[in-house]
Amino acid sequence: xEKFKALLVEKQGExxxxxxxxxxxxxxxxxxLTVRVRYSSLNYKxxxxxxxxxxxTRKFPHTPGIDAAGEVVESASSAFSPGDEVIITGFDLGMNxxxxxxxxxxxxxxxxxKLPDGLSLRESMILGTxxxxxxxxxxxxxxxxxxxxxxxxxVTGATGGVxxxxxxxxxxxxxxxxxxxxxxxxADFLRSLGAVDVSGRDAVTEGADRPLMKERWAxxxxxxxxxxxxxxLQATRYGGAVACCGMVASPExxxxxxxxxxxxxxxxxxxxxxxxxxxxxxxxxRLAGPWKPEKLEDFADECTLEDLEDRIGKIxxxxxxxxxxxxxx
Ligand SMILES: NC(=O)c1ccc[n+]([C@@H]2O[C@H](COP(=O)([O-])OP(=O)(O)OC[C@H]3O[C@@H](n4cnc5c(N)ncnc54)[C@H](OP(=O)(O)O)[C@@H]3O)[C@@H](O)[C@H]2O)c1
Numbered sequence: 001x002e003k004f005k006a007l008l009v010e011k012q013g014e015x016x017x018x019x020x021x022x023x024x025x026x027x028x029x030x031x032x033l034t035v036r037v038r039y040s041s042l043n044y045k046x047x048x049x050x051x052x053x054x055x056x057t058r059k060f061p062h063t064p065g066i067d068a069a070g071e072v073v074e075s076a077s078s079a080f081s082p083g084d085e086v087i088i089t090g091f092d093l094g095m096n097x098x099x100x101x102x103x104x105x106x107x108x109x110x111x112x113x114k115l116p117d118g119l120s121l122r123e124s125m126i127l128g129t130x131x132x133x134x135x136x137x138x139x140x141x142x143x144x145x146x147x148x149x150x151x152x153x154x155v156t157g158a159t160g161g162v163x164x165x166x167x168x169x170x171x172x173x174x175x176x177x178x179x180x181x182x183x184x185x186x187a188d189f190l191r192s193l194g195a196v197d198v199s200g201r202d203a204v205t206e207g208a209d210r211p212l213m214k215e216r217w218a219x220x221x222x223x224x225x226x227x228x229x230x231x232x233l234q235a236t237r238y239g240g241a242v243a244c245c246g247m248v249a250s251p252e253x254x255x256x257x258x259x260x261x262x263x264x265x266x267x268x269x270x271x272x273x274x275x276x277x278x279x280x281x282x283x284x285x286r287l288a289g290p291w292k293p294e295k296l297e298d299f300a301d302e303c304t305l306e307d308l309e310d311r312i313g314k315i316x317x318x319x320x321x322x323x324x325x326x327x328x329x
Contacts, residue, residue: 005328006102007305009050011060016052018312020305023063028106029097032076035086035107037068039125040100042303042324043161044248047312049094056095065100065326066093067128069121077109085115087284089129090273101305103328113280118288126300126323127287130161133272134169135283135291137162137221137243140268144241148174150218152197154232156180156204157223158190159321162246166221167193168293178217180204180228186321192298205231211256215263219243226250233259233267245270248318300325 008021025034049057049064057064072084080086091111093099098106115124141153153170157163158179170177171194179195180203181187187198207213208231219240220232225247232242236259244267259265275283293299299322303311314320 002104004103005305006063006098007050007065007308009052009057009060009062009064011052016050016060018050018309023102025104025106027098028104031106031108033072033080033107033109033112034074035068035070035088035105035112036073037070037100037103037105037328038121039069040065040326040328041067041125041128041130041161042308042311042315042320042326043067043129044246044315045129046094046099046101047315050308050312051316059096062096063098063102064094065102066090066095067125068093068100068105069115069124073104075109080109080112085121086112087115087124088112089132090275100328101308101326110277113277113284116285116288118292119284122325123292123296126296126325127165128161128323129272130323131165131169131287132283133162133245133270134166134221135287136272136275137166137245137268137270138169138173138175138291139283139286140243140270141219141221141241144266144268145239146219146241148176150240151237152176152178152217154178154180154204154217154220155195155223156220156228156232157246157248158195158198159183159186160223160248160318161323162223163221164190164193164299164322165293166223167195168299169287169291170194170221172291172293182318183321189321192295194294201228204228208234210234211258212262221245224249226252229253230255233265236263236265238263239265241266241268243268243270299323302327
């Protein structure tokens with residue numbers, strides 16, 4: 001029985017600890033697709049799982065990793081054959097199903113997307129759930145009619161995984177992204193990704209004590225929730241829209257309904273986890289083609305399973321920038 005390396009999160013009383021262990025394929029859950037994982041990536045949710053957040057993972061010991069890309073080694077599904085290169089993001093991967101922080105995963109084949117032409121396995125995981133979510137957010141804005149020549153698009157949490165890729169994807173799609181960040185020393189990084197302007201968090205929320213702010217944004221991709229999301233909605237122009245995809249600051253918003261009923265602003269929900277397969281495939285095709293950010297490697301900080309402990313602490317403190325690519329080879 002093939003042995004492989006995985007990060008294992010263990011629970012002792014109310015404490016959680018992480019170590020790299022050797023596992024067997026037989027330790028993996030049931031599933032009709034077995035994949036040798038080449039790359040994964042670190043998302044905020046992985047850090048929550050790795051530190052015992054009950055809203056993400058209920059059963060321990062557990063291997064997190066909501067993202068995985070690799071080759072099929074065994075398939076009981078007619079849709080996949082050994083050797084096929086696949087991407088898996090979302091569904092239950094890394095939540096209560098052993099995830100991409102292990103060199104093998106076994107999953108239902110309905111979770112896998114064939115790697116589209118135009119993307120390598122490595123590139124697919126620089127994007128990962130963050131890139132997929134950013135693209136889904138931009139798609140939602142497009143579907144309600146937000147167009148590149150309508151004006152600037154605010155991106156909050158801009159140096160983070162979803163935020164940085166939203167900046168890159170918007171720029172690639174011809175939009176004018178304005179990056180809002182708490183890291184003033186990362187302005188050059190954000191401009192290099194395609195931001196037309198960089199703003200501090202305080203500048204975005206200034207004046208948000210009024211129910212409506214000066215109309216500024218054609219749209220927004222919000223990764224942080226709380227007061228930033230409220231301010232984004234209050235400053236969105238007539239007929240614009242805000243895609244809400246994250247809540248690192250807060251899951252709560254306090255505001256009036258005025259932006260919705262006086263300016264016709266739309267609040268768009270974004271969920272990457274249960275996104276239906278047809279839409280999933282379409283989004284990955286765009287990420288492999290017209291929306292593939294320029295200089296994708298510039299978004300990535302590469303690490304191994306052994307390096308994850310340090311990165312998990314940093315992402316929870318909002319101190320990482322761009323994407324953390326995990327090499328499992
Ligand atoms: N809806 C979905 O399907 C979906 C999918 C993926 C992720 N998400 C969610 O999206 C969010 C971002 O995920 P991620 O993986 O991109 O995380 P990340 O890499 O940690 O990025 C989050 C960024 O938000 C900013 N930030 C951190 N704490 C903040 C605070 N207290 N107030 C304001 N801004 C703060 C920081 O950027 P700056 O320093 O540049 O401001 C940070 O880098 C998370 O809530 C995650 O759960 C949702």
